[in-house]
Amino acid sequence: LQNDHKALMKQVEEALHQLHAREKEKHARDEAEALAEAMSQTQSLPQAFAKVNAVTPGSPANISGLQVDDEIVEFGSVNVNNFQNLQNIATVVQHSEGRPLSVTVLRSGKKVHVGLTPKRWAGKGLLG
DSSP: OHHHHHHHHHHHHHHHHHHHHHHHHHHHHHHHHHHHHHHHHHHHSOOOSEEOOOOOTTSHHHHHTOOTTOEEEEETTEETTTOOSHHHHHHHHHHTTTSOEEEEEEETTEEEEEEEOOOOOTTSOSOO
16 A cells, blocks of 8 residues: 555656646746747837927927827938938928928837928927
């Protein structure tokens, strides 16, 4: 009876080891998949070339939905490949007064498209 008990306990112990080994492998696989997915999402986000520091209430920028800390990826025809300085954006704004511009920003790690129409307002500039 004692030998049967020893043999049975050994089988239970081996089964538990196998079960935990499979669980450990599954956990490692899941972590690797989650890491790979996070890396691919990060890599798929475009690179920003500017960051919004302020948005004046009531301005065209505010009305369009731009927010402080939005990272600008594309502003009309300006993107990370051709951006040299803020004058590039000013030129696009001046040539687009009254016409909608497509603006793409990164907000909280997600790509967001905003429609912006530059126009003069309350004696200020074109955007605010």
